[in-house]
Amino acid sequence: MESTLADRYTVDRPELVTRLRAVLPTNALLAEEEAMRPYDCDGLTAFRQLPLLVALPENEAQAQAILRICHDLRAPVVPRGAATGLSGGATPHPDGVLVSLAKLKKIIAVDPLARTAIVQPGVRNLAVSEAAAPYGLYYAPDPSSQIACTIGGNVAENAGGVHCLKYGLTVHNVLRVRGLTIAGDIVEFGNAALDAPGYDLLALLNGSEGLLAMITEVTVRLTPKPELAQVVIASFDDVRKAGDAVASIIAAGIIPAGLEMMDKKATHAVEPYVNAGYDLEAEAILLCESDGTPEEVAEEIGRMRAVIEKSGAAGIRVSQNEAERLRFWAGRKAAFPAVGRLTPDYLCMDGTIPRRRLAEMLEAINALSIKYALRCANVFHAGDGNLHPLIMYDANQPGELDRATAFGAEILELSVRFGGTITGEHGVGVEKIMLMAEQFSLAEIDTFHRLKAAFDEHGLLNPGKGVPTLARCREYTQARAGTAAASARP
């Protein structure tokens, strides 16, 4: 579908082209439809939109020149990294310039003593860990897309991964962001120390979905690589037991390096694809990782095992070597593409709920799956309550996308009702923008707009993403009230 949520801007395209051409190399500005087509969506492929222009700056100075011109002409700007985002944060604006930061891909410095790396925004997540590996260090946040996704995008979305419970999100692993305001001013958020004077704008930048500043450089914190990691894989004949096992592990004072759950539909999707060795009889499996020194891991695995056994696991295995550990994880990490093989299209939800509501949520999802006549596989960052139901549909079947969207919206409404959130790590983007009205009051939405205006008074950076306009919130709330009233009638 074309994105219809963006408010329109009146932009003088010929003037914009002329002025951008004057500051950019020839191949750094794309204006033909054919050349721009590859940029018409991000990982949320259901939303496609051609931008007015595509710019590919090669350095910060060019990015700055682009922003100054766009600011001057009041043209929207949409920053883009590797476009692996799943919420449409990099969906182009019809009247705006899509600025791809893919060419800013230098690792500027790795400082093993300080345990930091300074990288440009287009550097891939995994490339940072690869560059740090010779020093026994790595970059801890590991979103499933880490082979392709970039650090700039990770900061913009506050990306997570499967090791967040112990090692934190992007916001916990970034020391400094250098960026440009929409007016083209260079700003440094944070520094090489552990804190900076004034408001914690660095924290604000993380997860701001490209609405506050354009990132041109990031200093990330590197973590010493643990000597050893081992994973326990447990099968359960009931999702409720698996959910209880998660709570029991935490209650025992254990913080696993990773704690993931997959339901039967997910393991059945994954197993033929990667042969991870999962128990296909199980209603749910749990992956529980320990890392540290060999002594530490032995001690912790023993404690984990005892708790999981007591929770009524039907089977328990412990990885015996690194190859086996990676194989166990490969299944989890390949869950999205594996599901992608079973269906022409799927929507990936991203709600987070308090862990104690897990079993209830999975039962609700099963009921919704019947209601909407669509299959749904569940993978779950059990350690931090972040659920990824994968709703399978076929966009070529009339009505299926609408049904999938409604299915997803119901899951997210439930997430909010359970005391959670509509998005744990994928961002709001265009996908969930109207659902913001489920989670926030008009006064809170208004505060977000005021906060945004402190950085970007004309609303030019990534408009139509993240926060809905107050007018749209009111329409949404009224429409919802109407639906509720209609369904309450006998």
Added chain:
Amino acid sequence: MDALLDDWVGRIRETAARGGKLAIRGGGSKAFYGGSESGEPFAVGDYQGIVAYEPTELVVTARAGTRLADLAATLAEKGQWLPFEPPLFGPQATVGGMLACGLSGPRRQAMGAVRDFVLGVRLLDGRGELLSFGGQVMKNVAGYDVPRLLAGSLGTLGVILEVSLKVLPRPVAECSLRLAIDEAAALQQLNRWGGRPLPISASAWHDGVLTLRLSGAAAAVAAAQRTLAGELLDDAVAAAFWQSLREQEHAFFAGEGPLWRLGLPSVAPPQALGPTLIEWGGAQRWLRGGEAAVIREAAARAGGHATLFRGETTLKAAAGVFQPLSEPLATIHRKLKQAFDPQGIFNPGRMYPDL
């Protein structure tokens, strides 16, 4: 409690309407920190109570006036705590003040700061609007991260009402070691160790002596103890030592002279600016005395910043409490302040003179 909040909303609106100012005060334990209080006292310390605590969710929600000591006692019953070791600076210290001041203790180098553990807030803004941001879950990217923005904002953006925090289990084992070493060598060692998977949870260098604390699984602590050598401290002595750093009761902090806090890259060399106590693996350096301009310049040159943590009112007014901001950042600060507090009624001058 609702009646109390209604009362506060009325007072905020009335104050804004007549151009008044409010000095928000919880327990008053950190009244010394930041610029001088000005405005009519606005006491929030009675808004107390733990609203929700679910140990297996690792989350606690408490009203802003809840005493930090009470919160710690409740968490301890379940073997949990706030791992960033917030300093109390007095028995009256509150949860709201902890967030507003954004201070963390010795364990910060290993576990993170207040801002890393705050998950959600409820607050009243300068228009008297009751707002709620974040929540009680660890992963949440819906909307801008206002809860973390409030950490260290010194009450300039609103009246914090309620805070949700991530908590963690206390480590199974802990021990402390002491080594004789000079400043430059200590900094070098701390950074080298930082690059290895060692369970160092705190460090302090002062006057030729480096003290390290190890925390974690029993096996890991024992193994690291053998690797690092050093003299093993008696548990009670060690606990008293770390407590004296956290609460600034150590002899280094005694006396009336100005106390500077330098936040520096951990690898920054010795600064030779005066008597020094180093924490956080080199990233936090306390300094007694010295010339404000010289200290600020040295901190900036090293890639960090300097805060006049304690000092006479006249010195604070002359030197400023916090390192000055670059012009683009200062502009964003002013506009953010305006976004939350359009009439500028909350804690004027507590962070920067123009906020």
